[in-house]
Amino acid sequence: MSFLEQLDAIGGRSLNLLQRLLLVNDGTLTDALEAAFLEPIKLVRLSVDVSSADDGPVGLAQDSGLPVMRREILLQGASSLRNFVFAQSWIALNRLPAPMRSDLVESGKPIGRLWSEYRLETAKQVLRFWREPAGKLSIHFGCGLDAILLARSYRVLQHGAPLMVISEYFPADLALQGDVKRIFARS
Numbered sequence: 211m212s213f214l215e216q217l218d219a220i221g222g223r224s225l226n227l228l229q230r231l232l233l234v235n236d237g238t239l240t241d242a243l244e245a246a247f248l249e250p251i252k253l254v255r256l257s258v259d260v261s262s263a264d265d266g267p268v269g270l271a272q273d274s275g276l277p278v279m280r281r282e283i284l285l286q287g288a289s290s291l292r293n294f295v296f297a298q299s300w301i302a303l304n305r306l307p308a309p310m311r312s313d314l315v316e317s318g319k320p321i322g323r324l325w326s327e328y329r330l331e332t333a334k335q336v337l338r339f340w341r342e343p344a345g346k347l348s349i350h351f352g353c354g355l356d357a358i359l360l361a362r363s364y365r366v367l368q369h370g371a372p373l374m375v376i377s378e379y380f381p382a383d384l385a386l387q388g389d390v391k392r393i394f395a396r397s
Contacts, residue, residue: 216336216338216339217230217233217234217339219339220339220340220341220360221341222339225360225382226385228246228384228385229360229380229382229384229385231246232360232380232384233339233360233362234336236334236336236364237322238320238322238323238325238326239285239295239297239320239322239378240253240285240320240322240323241322243285243294243295247287247290247294249287249288249289249290250287250288250289251285251286251287251288251294251320252285252286252287252288252318253283253284253285253286253318253319253320254283254284254285254286254293255281255282255283255318256282256283256284257280257281257282258279258280258281258282258314258315259279259280259281260277260278260279260280260303261277261278261280262274262275262276262277262278266278266280266300266302266375267300267375269337269365269372269375270300270302270365270372270374270375271371271372276302276303276304277303277304278300278301278302278303279299279300279301279303279311279314279315280298280299280300280301281298281299281301281314282296282297282298282299283296283297283299283320284296284297284350285297285320293350293351293352294380294384295378295379295380296347296350296351296378296379296380297376297377297378297379298376298377299321299374299375299376299377300374300375300376301314301373301374302371302372302373302374305368305371305372305373306330306373307328307330309328310324310328310330313327321374321376325366330368330373331368331369332366332367332368332373333366333367333368334364334365334366334367335364335365335366335367336362336363336364337362337363337364337365337375338362338363339360339361339362340360340361340362341358341359341360341361341382342358342359342361342379343355343356343357343358343359344356344357344358344359344381347359347379351381353381357381357382357383358381358382359379359380359381359382360379360380360381360382360384361377361378361379361380362377362378363375363376363377363378364376
């Protein structure tokens, strides 16, 4: 299914430009947020757990018993302290270089920046887009339980083997606060 078909399935034509770009972005989300909001983005680690592949998602295709890291983070504005994204990642640890595995646990670097730092040649495969009520994630975005979040899930591949399955959530009302209108008004 094409990006437009996937966007249409969730009412994507009613989304603003930033929301659509964040959903289909296949680069580093942290860089896209910094460019959009002109603010450094920092990672806030909420949890990191390592368990067996039996606990991971089917899309990771990891053999039973091998280690899988589940990591939950926020991408937050360094100055504003505004949470832009909540992300949950499932990572096949045995498929990553050892130093990167350590950095995932110990550093405050987002995964996309680590891909670049370790020069991992990866491809992203979007699995789906959706909307859902914020529920328990509302605490991270300062919104009500019924506020709508936009979400996407994708698989990160290296040489055809799945490295990670990542789901990212952001507020459906995320906007650039008039920047787009101002840019087009100058044209």
